[in-house]
Amino acid sequence: MPEWRSILGGSSRAESRGEGRRAKETPANDAALWSKCPKCGEVLYRRDLAANLDVCTRCGYHFRMSAYDRIASIADGDFVEIGDEIVSSDPLGWSDKKSYEAKLKGDRERSGLSESVLCGFATIGGFPVALGVMDFHFRGGTMGRVTGERITLLLEEARRRKVPCVIFAASGGARMEEGMLALMQMAKTTAAVSRFMEEDNFFLVVLTDPTTGGVAASFAFQADVIVAESKAVVGFAGRRVIEQTIRQRLPDQFQTAEFLLEKGAIDMVVDRRKLKDTLVRLLGYTCHPEPT
Amino acid sequence: MSNNIIVEREKGLLELERRIAELREASAAQPLDMSAEIAALEQKYGEILHELFGALSPWEKVHMARHPARPTSLDYVSRFDRFDELHGDRHYRDDPSIVGGFALLHERPVMVIGQQRGRDTRENLRRNFGMPAPEGYRKTSRLARLASHLKLPIVTFVDTKGADPGISSEEHAQSEAIATCLQTFSTARVPIVAAIVGEGGSGGALALAIADHVLMLEHSTYSVASPEGCAAILWSDATKAEEAAARLKLTADDLRRFGVVDEIIAEPVGGAHRNAQDVVRRTLDAVTAALQRLSALPVERLLEERYRKYRRLGEWQAEGLEATGTGE
Numbered sequence: 001m002p003e004w005r006s007i008l009g010g011s012s013r014a015e016s017r018g019e020g021r022r023a024k025e026t027p028a029n030d031a032a033l034w035s036k037c038p039k040c041g042e043v044l045y046r047r048d049l050a051a052n053l054d055v056c057t058r059c060g061y062h063f064r065m066s067a068y069d070r071i072a073s074i075a076d077g078d079f080v081e082i083g084d085e086i087v088s089s090d091p092l093g094w095s096d097k098k099s100y101e102a103k104l105k106g107d108r109e110r111s112g113l114s115e116s117v118l119c120g121f122a123t124i125g126g127f128p129v130a131l132g133v134m135d136f137h138f139r140g141g142t143m144g145r146v147t148g149e150r151i152t153l154l155l156e157e158a159r160r161r162k163v164p165c166v167i168f169a170a171s172g173g174a175r176m177e178e179g180m181l182a183l184m185q186m187a188k189t190t191a192a193v194s195r196f197m198e199e200d201n202f203f204l205v206v207l208t209d210p211t212t213g214g215v216a217a218s219f220a221f222q223a224d225v226i227v228a229e230s231k232a233v234v235g236f237a238g239r240r241v242i243e244q245t246i247r248q249r250l251p252d253q254f255q256t257a258e259f260l261l262e263k264g265a266i267d268m269v270v271d272r273r274k275l276k277d278t279l280v281r282l283l284g285y286t287c288h289p290e291p292t
Numbered sequence: 293m294s295n296n297i298i299v300e301r302e303k304g305l306l307e308l309e310r311r312i313a314e315l316r317e318a319s320a321a322q323p324l325d326m327s328a329e330i331a332a333l334e335q336k337y338g339e340i341l342h343e344l345f346g347a348l349s350p351w352e353k354v355h356m357a358r359h360p361a362r363p364t365s366l367d368y369v370s371r372f373d374r375f376d377e378l379h380g381d382r383h384y385r386d387d388p389s390i391v392g393g394f395a396l397l398h399e400r401p402v403m404v405i406g407q408q409r410g411r412d413t414r415e416n417l418r419r420n421f422g423m424p425a426p427e428g429y430r431k432t433s434r435l436a437r438l439a440s441h442l443k444l445p446i447v448t449f450v451d452t453k454g455a456d457p458g459i460s461s462e463e464h465a466q467s468e469a470i471a472t473c474l475q476t477f478s479t480a481r482v483p484i485v486a487a488i489v490g491e492g493g494s495g496g497a498l499a500l501a502i503a504d505h506v507l508m509l510e511h512s513t514y515s516v517a518s519p520e521g522c523a524a525i526l527w528s529d530a531t532k533a534e535e536a537a538a539r540l541k542l543t544a545d546d547l548r549r550f551g552v553v554d555e556i557i558a559e560p561v562g563g564a565h566r567n568a569q570d571v572v573r574r575t576l577d578a579v580t581a582a583l584q585r586l587s588a589l590p591v592e593r594l595l596e597e598r599y600r601k602y603r604r605l606g607e608w609q610a611e612g613l614e615a616t617g618t619g620e
Contacts, residue, residue: 091550092541096526152603174495174516176526179541180552183516184605186495187502190474191602198479214516216467217455217495222475236466236495237457241521245457255462265465 037061053272062229062272064209066111067118067135070168074276075122075131082121082157083150087114091145094177103139103177111137115146116171119154124166125280127287130158132167136210142175143215148185151219155192164202164286166279169220172238173213186218193222202286206275207234207257207266225282226266228257229275234266298355298563301344308337345562348511351537354519356511357491358453361565363572364422365391365406365449368489371572372397372404378438380431384464387428389420389452392435397447398580403439405432405500406449409490422490423456426469429499433469433476440480445583448486448500453518455496470499477502478602483586483594485579488512488544488553489564494521504598505582506552507575508544510559514552515542551605555582 035044040059049056053073054063071079094100108114116138122131132154134141151167158165174182197203205223207216209232217236220226228234235255243250253259257269270278294300312333319326348356356362369375373396380386392405409422416422424432439446455466477484477500486503492514501514508514517525519533522540547553557575564571586594 092539094539096535096539172525176516176522176540179516179539180514180547181550181605183494183498184552184602186474186498187478187602188605190471190502191478191599194475194479195599214495217470217499218474219471221465221468221471234467235462236455236470237462238525240524241457242459242462246459250459254459260465263463263465265468 035063055272060230060271062209062231064136064170065272066137067113067133067168070133070135071118071122071131073272074124074166074168074279076124076126077122079118079120079122079131081118083119083153084114086146086149086153088144088146088178090177091181092177092179094179100177107138111135113138115150116141116143117147117150119150121157121161121163124276124283127280127283128161128163129283130154130161130163130165132165134168134170134208134215136170136172136208139175140172141170141210141215142172142182143185143189144175144178144182145185147175148182148188151185151189152192155189155196159196159199159201162199162201164204164283165196166204166206166283167219167223168206168208169211169215170208171211171213171215173215183214186214189219190222193219197222197224202283204279204282206279208232210234212236212238221265227275227278227282228260228266228269230257230269230271232257234260294360296355296358296360297352298345298359302562305337305340305344308333308340312337341562349538350513350540350543351519351534353511353543354491354513354533354537356563357513359563359565360411362490363564363568364411365408365451365489367568368449368487368572368575369395369404369406371576373399375404378435381427382434383427383430385427387420387425387431388418389422389424389456390428390431392431394444395447397576397583400580400583401444402447402583403435403442403444404447404449405435407452407497407500409451420456422452423454424452424496424499425456425458425461426464426466429455429466429469429473432500433473436473436476436480440476440482443482445483445485445587446477446480446503447579447583448484448503450486450488450492450497450501450514451490452493452496453491454493454521455499470495473499474502478598479595481591481595483583483589484598485582485586487557487575487579488514489575491518492542493518502598502602504586504594504601505554507555507557507578507582508547508553509557509564509571509575510544511563512544513537513542514544514547515540551601 035046035049037056039061042058054065090100117134119132203223204225205220207228211234233255260266261269315330375395377393391408395402395404407422408419410416410419484503485505486501488508494517519537520530522536523532524530544556560567
């Protein structure tokens with residue numbers, strides 16, 4: 001496993017909240033030593049899989065990555081988290097089979113995260129950046145008020161520091177249980193991106209599997225450069241919704257990163273194992289000394 | 293049999309309306325005084341109307357917002373002093389589910405943009421049931437940029453189930469088209485007033501609803517997803533839409549309380565279509581009043597207040613939790 005705890009060493013707050021994070025090492029599914037690739041069926045030793053950045057060593061299938069592992073795979077070292085003191089409550093008093101509070105609690109325990117996004121500051125290949133990483137394992141990466149607030153804080157702070165902002169998107173869209181207040185995070189994050197970009201700051205988004213709905217249709221597709229991980233599903237409407245609307249099955253490659261590249265919606269598709277190198281090269285264009 | 297519960301419920305009333313009209317006609321043609329009978333019927337009609345529509349549940353409001361006779365965007369636009377429609381996204385095609393162009397409202401030149409559904413099947417097919425494709429959103433952001441360029445305030449009418457969820461829309465990057473609308477409206481250097489006049493369905497509605505002043509008709513709905521969509525997403529069961537409607541807090545009163553909506557336009561008992569002329573007039577008056585107020589603000593202040601308005605939305609202090617600095 002990547003050294004996900006050491007990268008949080010710069011933040012004392014992170015240490016005081018370490019309990020939730022330590023839980024991540026021993027959840028039920030992690031107790032298993034083996035993972036099976038859903039694409040090729042290969043049985044993978046988890047340590048090998050982790051060493052290969054959660055990419056199947058046989059077929060290259062990209063497993064969904066946790067935010068901590070992602071940060072470890074991209075940042076050079078320390079990651080200083082911001083906005084982690086902001087946590088969700090239940091604005092609508094939502095309850096169905098479970099109360100919303102109980103759903104949040106369950107996801108916090110399972111993922112070791114307090115929300116669907118981790119935001120903070122780090123360096124990538126020596127370049128200081130604001131870094132936001134969404135995690136599909138927390139409420140399907142959905143955007144609630146705290147998600148929107150943290151991303152907005154990140155963009156505002158990046159604007160103040162005049163550093164590029166890199167966000168890894170992974171989201172099922174706006175969070176139902178927070179109703180219109182969740183939808184309004186599209187407006188809020190968009191306004192923050194606009195302000196950030198108006199001052200010639202560089203905004204880069206990496207679309208990971210899956211990025212759909214309200215996140216795709218707000219800050220994610222506003223980026224200066226949009227990179228997508230191989231085979232990531234990216235779109236506005238969910239596959240099921242489209243199939244129900246048109247009453248036919250969609251082809252398998254529909255809404256994949258490769259499909260979007262062909263349609264002109266994104267800049268490039270990158271294998272996760274080459275992602276850090278790609279980001280470092282791209283960031284290089286934003287911070288260049290005069291040729292001598 | 294309509295699948296709209298409001299339309300179904302109105303059927304008996306239509307019969308009463310017909311009988312009252314008949315009696316009036318008969319009364320006018322004969323020397324007999326039937327005013328007592330007419331008054332009695334009218335009273336009964338009023339009572340039933342109140343009983344059926346006096347207090348609507350969220351689910352009933354969903355149906356009211358979708359009522360086929362409910363005034364659509366063009367019903368409002370046609371009451372402007374003048375309207376010169378502009379077409380097309382300059383890339384691919386003109387999307388008839390969005391109408392927009394230059395207009396005069398109470399002598400004020402504005403840019404008006406609205407989502408347009410059809411009244412009948414034929415028009416609905418042409419207008420894609422009011423569900424805009426990326427081309428519609430690109431037309432919208434083009435017109436909003438033009439308005440900002442010409443210093444024309446923007447007036448929008450929101451009435452959509454949501455953005456079109458089709459193959460072509462995905463191929464043409466629906467996400468990017470909506471994101472660009474959000475960006476354009478959040479930075480447009482002119483006052484923006486939005487009116488939620490029918491259904492406000494998710495991101496596809498929000499794309500036209502970032503505004504300095506948001507009006508909402510009493511029985512309109514505005515939600516993160518349609519009740520059917522929400523039920524399908526959370527419970528894989530679209531038949532639980534009524535339950536979802538109750539949970540989503542999609543009514544004008546709820547949204548006014550959350551600060552998503554600034555002003556509610558009252559509707560007559562039974563819905564806007566029972567006195568469309570009056571509802572349209574009051575809505576346009578409210579739009580003008582808001583424009584008057586907003587036009588007096590210096591542009592930088594207008595933009596700062598717009599940013600703060602959306603910045604504040606969904607703040608957790610609302611629940612009395614510890615306030616955290618937002619760095620403002």
